[in-house]
Amino acid sequence: GSIHKRTPQRPASVPTDIYISTKSKRSAIVKRVRRLMLKENHKSVVIHGLGAMVIRATSMALAAQEALENQVTLKPTTETIALIDDIIPDDMDKDLETQKR
Template identity: 90%
Template sequence: MLEKRATIEGSIHKRTPQRPASVPTDIYISNKSKQAAIVKRVRRLMLKENHKSVVIHGLGAMVIRAISMALAAQIALENQIILRPTTETISLIDDIVPDDMEKDLETQRRQNSIIHIKLEAKDGLVELQRKTGQIIHHPSRNRRSRRWQ
């Protein structure tokens, strides 16, 4: 039987969820992620850097956006990738900061959905990767060192 949450006297501070050390082929979707940028990143990773798979992660409300971005990447790569989604539920911890400073800080747990979509290259894309070879990616303008004279 589900229990109702007690009324909270104070403000809730949501902690950032723990995630494992990121690899270059992991893409985490946030509400600021632009679809065109994510699709471009997937194309670069799979075509230019010759990665066989890329994983897109979405948490909570970003599950739907992660799915739409994975589908957009599949269309951009002309259906040469296979989507393998897995879902799970994780526990997140919130801090409750009381209005009354005399009281102690409390925590509460809540459940949230998460999706991991593995984009795997089909044989046709692997063949294209082999033909094009690895293309050296130039650093972005933000990382380029400039000397002011």
């Protein structure tokens, strides 16, 4: 059968949660962090990256720190989340299966 990767489940986001994807533009993320911290006076912003986006998220956090002239402190953390795939059988009479990874 073929495998369909589900979109990762994530908790309801708050305005200070920024999720990085392949389409995220560095300048837009830095601008958003500046707006949240300087204009909206948020004390912290969380930049999330999953898989290959971890490096990109780190890079964007460093760019935001530089744009804010090192007035912010970075606190990197990691965690593991469960991802679910649907296994679609070649034989349509069989049931759809799922697998965690």
